[in-house]
Amino acid sequence: MARIAASFANTTLCFLLGAVMLAGLAACSSSNAGGQQARTAKSAANSAIMVIDSWTAGAVPSHYAKATLRSLAQTLADFDRQQQRADVSDSSKQSARQLMAAAGRAEDAIKSGNQALAEQARQDFRNAIAKLVVAKPADQATNP
Amino acid sequence: MKKLLEISLGVVTSVGGFLEVGSLATAAQAGALFQFQLVWAILLGTICIIFLVEMAGRFAAVSKHTIADGIRERFGFNAFLWPLVSTFLVNFLVLSAEIGGVCIAAELATGIGFQLWALPVAFIAWLLLWKGTFGLIEKGVSLLGLVTLCFVAAAVILKPDWTRVAISSVPSLPHHDTATYWFMAVSILGASISPYLFMFYSAGAIEDKWDKTYLGTNRAIAGLGMSFGGSISIGVLIVATLVLAANGITQVDDYHQLPLMLTPVFGFWGFVLFVASLGIACFGATVEIALQQAYLVAQGFGWNWGEDRKPRDDPGFTMVYTVTIFAATIPIALGLDPLKLTIFSMALTAASLPLTVAPFLFLLNDESYMGQHRNGVISNTAVLFVVALGFILAVVTIPLQILGGS
Amino acid sequence: MHLVRDVLDKQIVDRNQVKIGKVDGIVARLRQGKPPRVIAVEIGSIALARRLGPRPGRWVAILAAKLGGERHAKPHRVAWSKARDIGLDIEFDIDVRKTAIFDWQVWLRDHIISKIPGA
Numbered sequence: 001m002a003r004i005a006a007s008f009a010n011t012t013l014c015f016l017l018g019a020v021m022l023a024g025l026a027a028c029s030s031s032n033a034g035g036q037q038a039r040t041a042k043s044a045a046n047s048a049i050m051v052i053d054s055w056t057a058g059a060v061p062s063h064y065a066k067a068t069l070r071s072l073a074q075t076l077a078d079f080d081r082q083q084q085r086a087d088v089s090d091s092s093k094q095s096a097r098q099l100m101a102a103a104g105r106a107e108d109a110i111k112s113g114n115q116a117l118a119e120q121a122r123q124d125f126r127n128a129i130a131k132l133v134v135a136k137p138a139d140q141a142t143n144p
Numbered sequence: 145m146k147k148l149l150e151i152s153l154g155v156v157t158s159v160g161g162f163l164e165v166g167s168l169a170t171a172a173q174a175g176a177l178f179q180f181q182l183v184w185a186i187l188l189g190t191i192c193i194i195f196l197v198e199m200a201g202r203f204a205a206v207s208k209h210t211i212a213d214g215i216r217e218r219f220g221f222n223a224f225l226w227p228l229v230s231t232f233l234v235n236f237l238v239l240s241a242e243i244g245g246v247c248i249a250a251e252l253a254t255g256i257g258f259q260l261w262a263l264p265v266a267f268i269a270w271l272l273l274w275k276g277t278f279g280l281i282e283k284g285v286s287l288l289g290l291v292t293l294c295f296v297a298a299a300v301i302l303k304p305d306w307t308r309v310a311i312s313s314v315p316s317l318p319h320h321d322t323a324t325y326w327f328m329a330v331s332i333l334g335a336s337i338s339p340y341l342f343m344f345y346s347a348g349a350i351e352d353k354w355d356k357t358y359l360g361t362n363r364a365i366a367g368l369g370m371s372f373g374g375s376i377s378i379g380v381l382i383v384a385t386l387v388l389a390a391n392g393i394t395q396v397d398d399y400h401q402l403p404l405m406l407t408p409v410f411g412f413w414g415f416v417l418f419v420a421s422l423g424i425a426c427f428g429a430t431v432e433i434a435l436q437q438a439y440l441v442a443q444g445f446g447w448n449w450g451e452d453r454k455p456r457d458d459p460g461f462t463m464v465y466t467v468t469i470f471a472a473t474i475p476i477a478l479g480l481d482p483l484k485l486t487i488f489s490m491a492l493t494a495a496s497l498p499l500t501v502a503p504f505l506f507l508l509n510d511e512s513y514m515g516q517h518r519n520g521v522i523s524n525t526a527v528l529f530v531v532a533l534g535f536i537l538a539v540v541t542i543p544l545q546i547l548g549g550s
Numbered sequence: 551m552h553l554v555r556d557v558l559d560k561q562i563v564d565r566n567q568v569k570i571g572k573v574d575g576i577v578a579r580l581r582q583g584k585p586p587r588v589i590a591v592e593i594g595s596i597a598l599a600r601r602l603g604p605r606p607g608r609w610v611a612i613l614a615a616k617l618g619g620e621r622h623a624k625p626h627r628v629a630w631s632k633a634r635d636i637g638l639d640i641e642f643d644i645d646v647r648k649t650a651i652f653d654w655q656v657w658l659r660d661h662i663i664s665k666i667p668g669a
Contacts, residue, residue: 039395043176046392050404059407060415063255068400075398129392207638209561216572217559217638221601224559275668446561446572446593447655455669459658512638 038132041079044072045099045129048106052122056115065110073103091131098128151364157282158369159376160289164429165245166238166335166490167377168422169483172405173396174328175384177321180304183312183378185329189336190374192533195526196501198366199508199519200342204349205358207513211346212443214507227499228444232437234496235340237489239433239472243269244482245426248399253419262477263470269430270469274462278351278451281435285428292425294417295379298409302386309382323548330541331487334494336374337530340436343500347439351451359517383409399483430469438465488545495541497534505531553578553588561639562593562628564646571651573640574598575625590627591640593651597625618653626651 048069055065076099083096102124109117167186174182200211209217216224246265247258272281318325345366354362383405384396393401402422406414435451442449442461455462476482504527508519519527553576562570575592596614600607615623626649628642635641646652663669 036395040397043393043395043401044398047398047401047404050391050393050408054404054407054415057411059411060403061255064252064400064403064415067251067255068398071398071400209638213561217561220554220559221572221574221598225602274666445598446569448569455663455666456659459655459663462663463658 037079037082041076041096041099042129042132044075044079045102045125045132048072048103049122049125052106052109052118052125055110056118062110062113066107069103069107069110073100073107076100076103095128095131098124098131102128147361150358151361151368153283154361154365155369155372156290157286158365159372160286160292161282161425161428161432162370162373163289163292163295163376163380163421163425164335165241165422165426165482165486166338166493167332168245168380168402168425169396169486170328170331170335170490171377171380172384172388172402173487174332175381176388176396177394178318178325178328179385179389180309180312180382181316181318182325182328182332183309183381184315185332186336186374186377186381187313188315189333190370190377192333192337192526192530193341193374194366194370195523196337196342196504196530197345197370198363199504199523199527200346201349201354201362201366202359202517203507203513204346205354205362206356206515206517208350208355209513210350210439210443211343211503211507212440214510214513215503216444216446218507218510218513219503224444227503228440230496230499231339231343231440234489234493235433235437235440236468236472237485237492238338238340239430239437239468240475240480241482241486241489242426242429242433243472244476244480244485246423246430247476248482249419249423249426252400252403252415253423258482259477259479262473265427265430266469266473269427269434270466272431273435273451273465273469274455276451278348281431281451282348282351285424285431288424289428291417292376292421294406294410294421295376295383298406298414299379299382299386301409302383304382304386309378321548323544325548326540327491327544327548330494330537330544331490333533333537334490334492334497334541336377337497337501338493339496339500340433343440344432344436347436347443356517380405397483399481434465434469434472437468438462491541491545494534494537496538498531498538501527501530501534556636557588557591557640562591563639563641565634565641565643566645567641568646570642570646575600577627588630590629591633592625592627594626600625621650622653 051060051065051068051072054060055062076096080096080100083093102121105124106118106121109115109121171186174185203214204210207214215227243262243265244258247261250256250261250265251258272285276284349358349362387405387408388394388396388401393404396402403415403418406418408414410417438461439449441447441464442458445460447460448458449461450458475485505524507513508523508527511518558573558576560573562573564570571593573591574594575597576588577590577592578586578588580586594614596607596611599610611623628644628649632643633640634643659669
């Protein structure tokens, strides 16, 4: 009985080891279909809006707002880079640019404590998001 | 009366100690992308862990041996090596993720990068293990963990459509992103059915010197404690749905996004509560997992062990948790993204379930260990189900990670 | 008594109820026409390594001898005649402090653990 248990465990562990290696590779590589890229950008942009709102209301410390916008700006910069190279409409490429610009404006606003500039960045985000091509029904379904 | 007090304390510590970075991250991601749809996965995972924890506790109380003891003694060293190595490796990754969780909380609170917090956090956790007793760790840290109930409070305040939540307790097919949906379900199950949870519970039963008179207490703590704990995870999912998804945030792949769940509900206190919840919950898990690694090795090899003993009385046991805690800081100190590490380790946990749960089937039916307290039909059915589930998870996890993981 | 089921890998405690280790190996004398007679149990890394195969056993034996001297080149043996109580655990009528079984733990304690305050 112990032998059966051992060989079954043996097979399982071999599988596991192979799985770990595959998973490691999978985790490293980022396979982003077009629809997911748009979703990533939209989520990042909406997150930025929430951060600006929270910061303006004094609900989050400035260092958090700054760090978060820095991180979101990087995501949006990646998105912009992808869009410029991709086979998408000019309007999509423009939206990506606008998102990146809005992120930059928001960062500056937080750094200088300028609430008006933050509000402007917020508006820029809103405009750019509206223009983002919504490819999947999921995106429409999630905005109640 | 005394037993009632013990049950209450046990339930409270289970609730406080339930949430950790895995359940938090998976619930948040699920709520953002699929709203209430994945509630069933949390429920399923919670039900499974209730059964496993009750069995682990019963095994320890009746036989005065832990599950790890039992696996070595009943299956022999060669067969024991497989669950030992796989559990040790998976635990190591989860431990790293939990340390990462504490570091993120520290970064959110202070602005100092999470990498720099890795060593200090590990040191404080180690110090607690070095100087503290089991009672202090089990009760002290877990009681502080009750702060995570803020998610339940937030969920209630947000007034979800409870009918929709109830409907989601039954599995349903996704309307979009099928691979991602199932990958998230797998990760949620891995976060809920963590082997370290039930193995730690059985070691804890020995540390607390449980005997046959504790069987009712054990059942109460397992049932109530894990249920209430699971409700916190569901709370996180509901909050993510009503705050993140509602604001157009469907993808949570940046840990900076997480505090945004509570700030609209509680304002600045939301930020504080989130940081405290994340930090305390992950710190508790860090200490528990490091301890569990030491239990696993010490019990597997038959050494003396016990958190209440002085380090000089069980040097082998002490060295294991020391080395393991500091080794686990390495991925975080090197800057590995804690959120990605978390999701990965949860999926891996799910994949390794067959190895750690299958022994339950034999141990809990073994007359020499369990006497007349062997598993009944219900418990055996539950174990068989979890083992079968574990096999399915082991097979599908990797393809799903490739197809649907972020 | 079923050796593998009831003896091998079971927890060993000494006369003071101190956990010594698990039964990592069994030493038995083969007799013609009669069942083997258990002489001793073995404890320790060498005995464990041998369970994985003869080569791992040799490697660990060489390593143990290098680290601990000749005294540790062979697995620790406890005579079966000293077994007192065989249940879930096996109690032996010995005092672990008088054996070399805990030498590595003593080394750890003296050279590492004790150096850290609060041990």
